[in-house]
Amino acid sequence: MPLYEERREAQRLHALHQYNILDTPAEDFFDDIVLLASLACRTPIALITLIDSSRQWFKAKIGMQAIQTAREISVCQYALAHPDDVLVIPDVTLDTRFENNPLVHNTPYMRFYAGVPLVTADRQVIGTLCVIDARARALSHAKQQILKVLARRVVAALDTRSEVASLHILSTTDPLTSLYNRRAFNTIFAEQFVSAKSAVKPLSLILCDIDHFKRYNDTLGHPAGDRLLQSVSAALRRGARGSDFIARLGGDEFGVILPDTSCDVAKQLADRLRKAVQAQFEGEPAVTLSVGVADIQPGMKNRSTLFSKADRALYEAKRQGRNRVAIECDESAHGGKGHAGK
Numbered sequence: 001m002p003l004y005e006e007r008r009e010a011q012r013l014h015a016l017h018q019y020n021i022l023d024t025p026a027e028d029f030f031d032d033i034v035l036l037a038s039l040a041c042r043t044p045i046a047l048i049t050l051i052d053s054s055r056q057w058f059k060a061k062i063g064m065q066a067i068q069t070a071r072e073i074s075v076c077q078y079a080l081a082h083p084d085d086v087l088v089i090p091d092v093t094l095d096t097r098f099e100n101n102p103l104v105h106n107t108p109y110m111r112f113y114a115g116v117p118l119v120t121a122d123r124q125v126i127g128t129l130c131v132i133d134a135r136a137r138a139l140s141h142a143k144q145q146i147l148k149v150l151a152r153r154v155v156a157a158l159d160t161r162s163e164v165a166s167l168h169i170l171s172t173t174d175p176l177t178s179l180y181n182r183r184a185f186n187t188i189f190a191e192q193f194v195s196a197k198s199a200v201k202p203l204s205l206i207l208c209d210i211d212h213f214k215r216y217n218d219t220l221g222h223p224a225g226d227r228l229l230q231s232v233s234a235a236l237r238r239g240a241r242g243s244d245f246i247a248r249l250g251g252d253e254f255g256v257i258l259p260d261t262s263c264d265v266a267k268q269l270a271d272r273l274r275k276a277v278q279a280q281f282e283g284e285p286a287v288t289l290s291v292g293v294a295d296i297q298p299g300m301k302n303r304s305t306l307f308s309k310a311d312r313a314l315y316e317a318k319r320q321g322r323n324r325v326a327i328e329c330d331e332s333a334h335g336g337k338g339h340a341g342k
Contacts, residue, residue, distance in 0.1 A: 012080070013053055015124035019158050020165065022050060022057055029157050030060035033150050037131055038062050040146045041139060045108055045132035048118075048154055049076045056127070063132075064108060073101050076128040079115045083125050086144045089113040091136035111136045114144070116151040121159070129154055174248040176226060177233035185247035185255050192245075192259050193303040196296050204266030204329070206256040207310040208273065208291040211322040213252035216285060228287065232277055239276035240269070263295040263329040270325045278323065288323035290314060295329040 016022070030048055038046035045063035049056045056074040058067055071077055075098065079087040092098045092110055103110045115130035129151040131139075172184035180188065189205075196203035210216070210232060217225035229252065236246050236254060245257040256273070258266050270291045281287035292314030294306055309328045317326035 012124045015120050016126040019162050034060045034062045037150055041131040041143050043131040043133045047130050050127035075113050076115050079117045079128050080125045083117045083119045087115045088139050090138055109134045114139045116147045118155050177248050179233050180247035182249050188245050189303055201260050202262040204258040204261045204295040205310045206270050206293050207314045208254050208289045210252040211288045235276045235280045239273040266293045267327055290317040290322045291325040293327040
């Protein structure tokens, strides 16, 4: 493939992947689109296809059992280079490009094909809305126009879907550190607390903040303080496990929710986080964390009690001289349960 075509294909794939749509569950809107396309064109098969690097995946389908096919046998791939045209093939058996195509010689025994490119705002073709029949036929100009309108609705829906997802990410993410924000923390904490109680599983909470952060800010300035928060956040990410939820709760305070994790394991993880931050800032001025740990207890009725216990442990760590972990939990309640792996 020439360099120019490689670059164009890379841009096209980037546009497709930005939607985060591949391999997602069925959605009513897209299912309705293929139904309308099938009814309007009177074809037994209608598909919304998205063309990835090596496959075409069907976001919505009617009259087709498969969820995807190899790209090399895709008829839709030939529409990628013509964003403004409807690709109509009245009889694919007369087209030498498809003489050995299994979609022609086996189910669904394709004879007729019509596909409208799905074109993004920056003119990238990410797939098609297509209709297929097992008999050769034509497609009127009016029906081609219907397919074009429906294809535009598909792209508009993908854009809206992407914008909603982006807004959700913005609403739950701290803009400075890219960790969860307080709002997301509260939601996740509530869910995990209810889940732990109903399943009678351990749940631990870590609260920590940066020792003498105000002094650091006042001495070196707020831009330096922001960079410090970002660096500490990165260290917390490296030290935490994939199953943990890390949030910036405000200022220099962070929270880590540890599902299915007992107090003794949470204490080990808390100390690992503390050491990860300390190791990252070995020069002057030194940067350290004070950390409090608590776990869910039998009979604990609400998550605010668990949060208060972790908060008290955090202040005990400060009272004892900072740069340490303090706990306020019954280590015998879940002794030995939970997991400490990355």
